[in-house]
Amino acid sequence: MKNFSFVNPVKIIFGKDTIQQIANEIPQGSKVLMTYGGGSIKKNGVYDQAVKALKNFEWYEFSGIEPNPHYETCMKAVALIKEKGINFILSVGGGSVLDATKFIAAAACFEDGDPWQILSKGAPIKKALLFGDIITLPATGSEMNSGAVITRDETKDKLSFASPLTYPKFSVLDPTATFTLPPRQTGNGIVDAFVHVMEQYLTYNEDDTLMQDHMAEAIVKTLVEEGPKALENPMDYNVRANLMWASTWALNGWISCGVPEDWATHMIGHEITALFGLDHAQTLAIVLPGVMTVLKDQKSKKIQRLGKEVFGIQGENAIPETIKAVESFFEKVSVKTHLSDYGLGEEVIEKVVDRLRNRGWKLGECHNITADTVKEILTLRK
Amino acid sequence: MKNFSFVNPVKIIFGKDTIQQIANEIPQGSKVLMTYGGGSIKKNGVYDQAVKALKNFEWYEFSGIEPNPHYETCMKAVALIKEKGINFILSVGGGSVLDATKFIAAAACFEDGDPWQILSKGAPIKKALLFGDIITLPATGSEMNSGAVITRDETKDKLSFASPLTYPKFSVLDPTATFTLPPRQTGNGIVDAFVHVMEQYLTYNEDDTLMQDHMAEAIVKTLVEEGPKALENPMDYNVRANLMWASTWALNGWISCGVPEDWATHMIGHEITALFGLDHAQTLAIVLPGVMTVLKDQKSKKIQRLGKEVFGIQGENAIPETIKAVESFFEKVSVKTHLSDYGLGEEVIEKVVDRLRNRGWKLGECHNITADTVKEILTLRK
Numbered sequence: 001m002k003n004f005s006f007v008n009p010v011k012i013i014f015g016k017d018t019i020q021q022i023a024n025e026i027p028q029g030s031k032v033l034m035t036y037g038g039g040s041i042k043k044n045g046v047y048d049q050a051v052k053a054l055k056n057f058e059w060y061e062f063s064g065i066e067p068n069p070h071y072e073t074c075m076k077a078v079a080l081i082k083e084k085g086i087n088f089i090l091s092v093g094g095g096s097v098l099d100a101t102k103f104i105a106a107a108a109c110f111e112d113g114d115p116w117q118i119l120s121k122g123a124p125i126k127k128a129l130l131f132g133d134i135i136t137l138p139a140t141g142s143e144m145n146s147g148a149v150i151t152r153d154e155t156k157d158k159l160s161f162a163s164p165l166t167y168p169k170f171s172v173l174d175p176t177a178t179f180t181l182p183p184r185q186t187g188n189g190i191v192d193a194f195v196h197v198m199e200q201y202l203t204y205n206e207d208d209t210l211m212q213d214h215m216a217e218a219i220v221k222t223l224v225e226e227g228p229k230a231l232e233n234p235m236d237y238n239v240r241a242n243l244m245w246a247s248t249w250a251l252n253g254w255i256s257c258g259v260p261e262d263w264a265t266h267m268i269g270h271e272i273t274a275l276f277g278l279d280h281a282q283t284l285a286i287v288l289p290g291v292m293t294v295l296k297d298q299k300s301k302k303i304q305r306l307g308k309e310v311f312g313i314q315g316e317n318a319i320p321e322t323i324k325a326v327e328s329f330f331e332k333v334s335v336k337t338h339l340s341d342y343g344l345g346e347e348v349i350e351k352v353v354d355r356l357r358n359r360g361w362k363l364g365e366c367h368n369i370t371a372d373t374v375k376e377i378l379t380l381r382k
Numbered sequence: 383m384k385n386f387s388f389v390n391p392v393k394i395i396f397g398k399d400t401i402q403q404i405a406n407e408i409p410q411g412s413k414v415l416m417t418y419g420g421g422s423i424k425k426n427g428v429y430d431q432a433v434k435a436l437k438n439f440e441w442y443e444f445s446g447i448e449p450n451p452h453y454e455t456c457m458k459a460v461a462l463i464k465e466k467g468i469n470f471i472l473s474v475g476g477g478s479v480l481d482a483t484k485f486i487a488a489a490a491c492f493e494d495g496d497p498w499q500i501l502s503k504g505a506p507i508k509k510a511l512l513f514g515d516i517i518t519l520p521a522t523g524s525e526m527n528s529g530a531v532i533t534r535d536e537t538k539d540k541l542s543f544a545s546p547l548t549y550p551k552f553s554v555l556d557p558t559a560t561f562t563l564p565p566r567q568t569g570n571g572i573v574d575a576f577v578h579v580m581e582q583y584l585t586y587n588e589d590d591t592l593m594q595d596h597m598a599e600a601i602v603k604t605l606v607e608e609g610p611k612a613l614e615n616p617m618d619y620n621v622r623a624n625l626m627w628a629s630t631w632a633l634n635g636w637i638s639c640g641v642p643e644d645w646a647t648h649m650i651g652h653e654i655t656a657l658f659g660l661d662h663a664q665t666l667a668i669v670l671p672g673v674m675t676v677l678k679d680q681k682s683k684k685i686q687r688l689g690k691e692v693f694g695i696q697g698e699n700a701i702p703e704t705i706k707a708v709e710s711f712f713e714k715v716s717v718k719t720h721l722s723d724y725g726l727g728e729e730v731i732e733k734v735v736d737r738l739r740n741r742g743w744k745l746g747e748c749h750n751i752t753a754d755t756v757k758e759i760l761t762l763r764k
Contacts (some may be wrong), residue, residue, distance in 0.1 A: 001557075001623040008390070012409025014640065163691025175383075208620035211604045211627045218596035226592060238590035241383040241640070245593045258396065283646075 001258040008253055010144045011170040014245070015236070016175050016287045017213050019049040019134055022090065023056065025170040026132065030088035032059040033081055035095045035101050039063065046136055060084055065093070068273055068280065069100035071116060072151045074107060078115070081108045081129070089131035091168075094185075095140025098133050099148035102166040119150055119159040128165040130260040134172040137181060138244040139189030139281070141196060141251025143171035151274055158274040168379060173248065175240035181233055183288050185336040188281035190227040193247040194220060194329070195265055196286040202292065203260040203365040205301040216255045217309045222246040224310060227333045258314075264363035265291050271352045278342055285330040285337045290377035293322045298376055339382050349378040383591050383640040389462045390524045393552040398619070400556050401431040401516055405438065407552040408514065412470035414441040415463060417483050419475045421445065423505040426562045428518055430591050432474050434527060440730045442466055447475070450655055450662065451482035453498060453534045456489060460497070461512070471513035473550075476567075479521025480515050481530035487511040501532055501541040510547040516554040517614055520626040521555040521571030521663070523578060523633025525553035533656055538679065540656040554632065557622035563604070564704040565613055569715040570607040575629040576602060576711070577647055584674065585642040585747040587683040595684075599691045606692060609715045646745035647673050650756055653734045660724055667712040667719045672759035673751075674705045680748065684720035729758040 011019050026032060032054060041047040079087070081104070091101035107115035109127040117123035135143040142148065147162035178186070179239050182296045201216040222242050230238045249255070268291075269283030278286075292303060296319050307313035307322030315321075339348055356363075357371035369377075395403050395652035408414060414436060423429040444459045462468070463486070473483035491509040499505035517525040524530065529544035560568070583598040604624050611621045631637070650673075651665030660668075674685060678701050689695035689704030697703075709719050721727055738745075739753035751759075 001397075001620055003400060005393065005395045005403075007393040011387065011389040012639075015383075018385060023385075061457045101422045167530075210608060210620075211631070213599070214600035214603050215597065215631075218593070218600040221596050230587070238383055238592075242591070242593045245383075245640075249593070249597075257394075258627075294427045 002260075004257045006253060006257050008144065008167070010167050010252075012144065012173060012248070013170060013332065014173045014174050014241075018172055018173055019046065019054045021127075022050070022132060022134065022170065022172060023053045023169045026057065026088055026090070027046065027130070030057055030130075031084065031086045032057045032088045032090055033084070033086045034059060034061045034090045034092055035065060035077060035097055036061070036063050036091075037067075037097050038105060040180075041092050041136060044136070044177060046092060046134060046177050046372050057158060059090075060086065065097045065100045068149070068158065069096045069103075070288055071103075071119070071150050074100050074103050074150065075115070077104045078107045078370065087129060091131060092136070094135065094137030096141040098135065098142040098168070099150065102142070102146070102148040103150050103161070105131045106166055107162075116152065116163050119152075122161070125163040125165050125337075128163065130169050132170040134174070134177070134244050135167050136177045137185055137189055138173075138178060138247035139192040141193070141248055143173065144248045144252035147269050149270070150180070154249055156274040158270040161175060173244050175244050178240050178244060179235045181234070183234075183334055184279070186230050186234070188279050189247060189331045190223055190230070190243065190283050191281040191330055193243075193250040193279045194223050195281075195288055196250040197209065197255065198288060199262045199266060200256045200259060202299055202302045202306065204298050205260050212255055212257060212259050213305060215305075219246050219249050219255070220306070220310050224329060227329070232249035232331060235287055236346070250309045254335065257262065260365040262365045264369045267363050268352065268377065269358070270358075272348060273356070274342060275351050276348060277353070278344075281335055282342065285335040286292075286339060286381045287377065289323050289327045290380045291364075292326065294373060294377050295364065295369075295381055296323075308312070321343045337381070339378070349375060349382075352378060383746045384642075386639045387718075388635060388639050390526065390549070391636075392549050394555060394630070395525065395552060396623075397554045398556055398558050400554055401428065402435045404432070404514060404516065404552070404554060405435045408439065408470055409512070412439055413466065413468045414439045415459070415466070415468045416441060416443045416472045416474055417447060417459060417479055418445050418473075419447045419449075419479050419488065422562075423474050423518060426518070427718055428474060428505070428516060428536055428559050432472065432516060435550030436472070441472075442468065447479045447482045449521060450531070450533045450540065451478045451485075452484075453501070453532050454536070456482050456485050456532065457497070459486045460489045469511060473513060473515035474518070476517065477524040480517065480524040481522070481532065483515065484512050484524070484528070484530040484544070485532050486515045488543075488548055490722070498534065500543050502539070503532075504543070507543075507545040507547050511543065512551050513649070514552040515550050515556075516556070516559070518559045519567055519571055520555075520560060520629035520756055521574040523575070525550060525555065526630045526634035531652070538656040540652040555626050556613055557619055557626050560622050560626060561617045563616070565616075565716055566661070568612050568616065569717045570627060570661050572605055572612070572625065572715045573663040573667050573712055573717045574603050575625075575632040576664075578632040579637065579668055580670060581644045581648060582638045582641060584684045584688065585644050586680050591641050594637055594639065594641050595687060600686070601628050601689075602692050603629050606711060609711070613715060621721060635688070642747040644747045646751045648737070649743065649745050650734065650759065653737050654730060657733050658726060658730060658738070660726075660761065663717055664724065667717040668721060668763045669759065671705050671709045671719060672763045673746075674708065675762055676704075676750075676759050677746065678748075694725045719763070721760070727764055731757060731764075734760060
């Protein structure tokens with residue numbers, strides 16, 4: 001087990017009818033900016049509950065944050081914050097709204113030139129506005145971590161950052177807010193959480209982190225057992241609650257303690273989304289089985305563990321059968337797993353491989369996934 | 383799943399050769415009191431490492447904190463703190479030293495009369511000194527929670543408290559510090575962590591908290607798989623690391639999120655320790671199988687889950703076989719499970735039942751364990 005240090009200061013408020021508690025969590029006298037996306041929160045009642053909770057605050061709103069949020073959009077919110085003297089942000093929505101909010105919180109206090117440098121050059125964040133969130137889509141884990149992914153529309157760069165100053169002060173997780181999610185978003189969220197675990201679990205042949213392995217498997221088992229039920233019975237509270245809690249755990253920093261991390265699937269997927277507009281989770285469902293297949297020797301022990309502990313697969317063909325089981329699980333929660341399912345093919349492989357060759361990245365926990373390896377991976381996923 | 387809120391601000395520093403990092407975690411200019419127990423830290427090198435890390439601080443030491451730490455001892459440390467103007471405490475040792483340190487930190491700032499009232503009446507803690515720890519015995523989880531158990535020697539009262547102000551600022555977990563633990567303490571630690579999980583898992587027939595159940599089972603599986611290895615190969619780093627991390631998780635507040643909690647085994651066990659001096663874990667190993675047997679109908683679904691998921695037991699006799707498996711596991715890590723193994727018998731039952739009758743407590747997650755039920759439980763454990 002590797003050495004590690006860990007701290008996570010986020011306060012979680014979990015359960016039904018908990019949204020009104022934000023009134024006690026936002027510092028008194030704050031000028032608040034509520035950030036949100038396309039308006040689904042106005043249909044499911046979450047917007048009205050947030051407005052009610054803000055009644056004793058001076059507050060403003062900024063809507064229109066898109067999936068895979070754009071730098072350009074975030075900078076408009078930064079301008080509003082400066083104009084109004086806002087000092088607290090309340091994110092209401094899914095991981096995209098919250099990721100945008102994290103960047104806005106940092107960019108509003110950035111004094112060393114263009115805030116894009118936070119993403120492009122890892123420019124240090126010295127200060128950030130306080131923010132909290134009501135999360136309405138279990139998927140990204142953003143509600144309990146300090147990271148965010150932002151896309152520059154102009155250049156199609158999709159990049160990430162993290163800082164000790166961009167943890168939410170609080171996160172409200174009300175499973176009833178997920179009852180009305182469209183099936184596509186429910187399925188996407190399950191796949192996203194599943195792949196988050198894989199990035200921190202399905203790595204080279206270490207077998208000295210039994211505690212973290214069992215924990216990772218606990219999250220994955222919950223997703224595998226409950227995921228399909230959420231699509232069948234979208235208003236089953238306990239199913240939604242288990243999925244919401246599992247998604248938070250999948251990326252709150254705990255299961256990465258002391259283990260190697262991969263993230264190749266995410267890095268390849270980000271390029272596909274940036275260039276071709278596929279949903280984030282769709283790209284993950286396409287790429288992960290390819291990564292598992294091409295890296296099957298390096299990852300053999302962990303693929304076998306996954307098969308045995310989560311899918312009950314053992315025996316000679318455990319590795320290909322486990323890869324197949326992962327693919328079938330994605331399909332079962334309505335996320336397709338091949339480029340052709342989305343009307344795409346060779347053109348994706350060429351463009352993505354080109355971009356990765358230009359970046360010179362070597363991906364994966366062993367830094368051995370070159371542009372050529374990515375070509376091999378994506379060719380399997382046509 | 384019940385509603386819950388959760389926050390845990392403790393910074394964990396985990397791994398070999400990490401003790402020197404405390405120099406960066408203690409606020410500069412602090413006057414430090416190092417608290418410790420009977421001197422085992424002087425034999426295993428931990429004391430020397432702590433002293434080295436404190437070289438730029440003005441520091442004092444207070445030793446002689448006993449297992450099941452005494453209020454009377456703690457108050458001597460409080461006097462030293464006041465005399466020297468100390469403003470930071472560094473606990474070096476196991477859960478007893480750390481529990482004492484939590485009480486000392488609160489008692490040193492208590493201005494509303496006798497600090498015993500924190501334990502006897504739940505008097506509110508308004509202020510506490512900052513403290514951190516180097517934990518040398520994985521068992522109590524005290525390194526990542528805000529609770530402590532203190533005994534008043536004079537009256538044999540063993541009582542607990544917790545406060546948002548008594549979380550450690552940091553906890554250093556160096557598995558190599560556990561290499562030289564005597565087998566009795568290694569076994570005790572494993573049993574303590576195991577029973578912590580049971581108190582938050584083995585409750586009435588809820589089946590709506592799948593995520594927490596899988597998490598609890600992840601911890602227990604780690605203890606069951608790695609525990610006996612630690613006794614066979616005390617210097618196996620990864621075994622010690624997995625056990626240390628599992629023990630922290632067993633009581634850091636996570637697995638209690640959204641679930642009912644029992645704690646009857648602990649409450650009964652505390653009385654046996656206070657009256658007859660048995661090790662804390664010894665009392666748990668005696669009591670838990672009795673609680674499981676007497677409450678087997680109420681707890682049937684969870685006993686069956688435990689049997690299936692952790693011990694691979696299924697079928698008609700799953701419940702008695704699982705109870706037997708738990709007992710065998712305790713024996714396997716060298717902790718005996720009957721009163722007679724410790725030269726005790728009927729006199730324990732009488733005294734403990736009398737004390738509980740006088741207190742009027744109704745224990746367990748359903749508040750249905752009366753003094754008479756405790757009599758039934760302990761009679762099975764002679």
